[in-house]
Amino acid sequence: MLKAEGLVAGYGAAEEILKGAWIDVEAGEIVTIIGPNGAGKSTLLKAIAGLVPLKGGTVKMNGADVTRQDALGRSKAGLAFVMQEKNVFGTMSVAENLDIASFGNSSGMAARREAIYARYPVLAEKRKAMARTLSGGQRQLLAMGMGLMTEPKLLLLDEPTAGLSPKAAEELFMAIIELNQSGLPVLMVEQHALEALEISTRGYVIVTGRNAATGGGKELAADPEVRRLFLGG
Numbered sequence: 027m028l029k030a031e032g033l034v035a036g037y038g039a040a041e042e043i044l045k046g047a048w049i050d051v052e053a054g055e056i057v058t059i060i061g062p063n064g065a066g067k068s069t070l071l072k073a074i075a076g077l078v079p080l081k082g083g084t085v086k087m088n089g090a091d092v093t094r095q096d097a098l099g100r101s102k103a104g105l106a107f108v109m110q111e112k113n114v115f116g117t118m119s120v121a122e123n124l125d126i127a128s129f130g131n132s133s134g135m136a137a138r139r140e141a142i143y144a145r146y147p148v149l150a151e152k153r154k155a156m157a158r159t160l161s162g163g164q165r166q167l168l169a170m171g172m173g174l175m176t177e178p179k180l181l182l183l184d185e186p187t188a189g190l191s192p193k194a195a196e197e198l199f200m201a202i203i204e205l206n207q208s209g210l211p212v213l214m215v216e217q218h219a220l221e222a223l224e225i226s227t228r229g230y231v232i233v234t235g236r237n238a239a240t241g242g243g244k245e246l247a248a249d250p251e252v253r254r255l256f257l258g259g
């Protein structure tokens with residue numbers, strides 16, 4: 027489904043952050059990227075989504091080369107990227123946030139919004155509330171709902187549980203599993219590495235912009251070296 031190879035990217039004149047990283051996602055998978063702070067995990071997701079310009083490498087979606095497409099083109103190709111922070115418009119209502127996420131594809135917008143309300147009743151209850159009044163977990167559901175408004179083929183989530191209480195984080199992981207079971211593949215970056223790997227079909231370890239390890243989610247979560255390096259033993 028997603029095949030990203032040899033990605034080289036960074037910010038301005040500084041040393042490249044991504045130095046040849048690669049990621050595959052197959053249909054039906056949840057794939058998690060873990061690694062130390064500053065390894066380039068978020069940059070990797072942004073490079074896949076077209077939000078950081080690539081200096082090398084290719085990104086393919088379902089066999090189609092989207093490397094030269096900008097972020098909107100990649101969204102139309104089926105990629106939805108949910109940022110870690112500032113991922114909703116705080117002074118707009120829940121409904122307005124969902125509608126603005128339909129930018130470029132307004133036909134059938136109301137039906138898609140209703141489908142998201144059916145999936146996340148809490149958003150239906152709060153449809154007129156300003157997004158800034160939502161709890162952290164509700165805000166993250168709204169941000170994912172905004173991604174779903176584009177009818178993606180692959181959902182990219184950058185640290186979806188960041189800043190959430192343990193209970194809210196667990197609920198969000200459940201929401202990610204449910205989304206995946208409804209047929210949507212997910213590629214996420216997570217600081218809660220162990221919990222995320224436990225629900226993932228596969229995982230990648232990224233260190234200083236390169237692939238350091240890859241394997242099944244549970245297998246990586248149980249790997250003593252991964253545990254020592256990233257999970258505190």
Ligand SMILES: Nc1ncnc2c1ncn2[C@@H]1O[C@H](COP(=O)(O)OP(=O)(O)OP(=O)(O)O)[C@@H](O)[C@H]1O
Nearest residue numbers: 037043061062063064065066067068069070215217
């Ligand atoms: N917009 C930016 N401009 C300049 N440098 C940036 C920018 N965004 C990130 N960086 C730098 O790129 C490097 C990799 O950042 P990135 O956020 O991709 O890492 P990460 O693995 O996701 O880290 P963390 O786990 O801490 O979020 C860091 O040194 C960071 O300071």
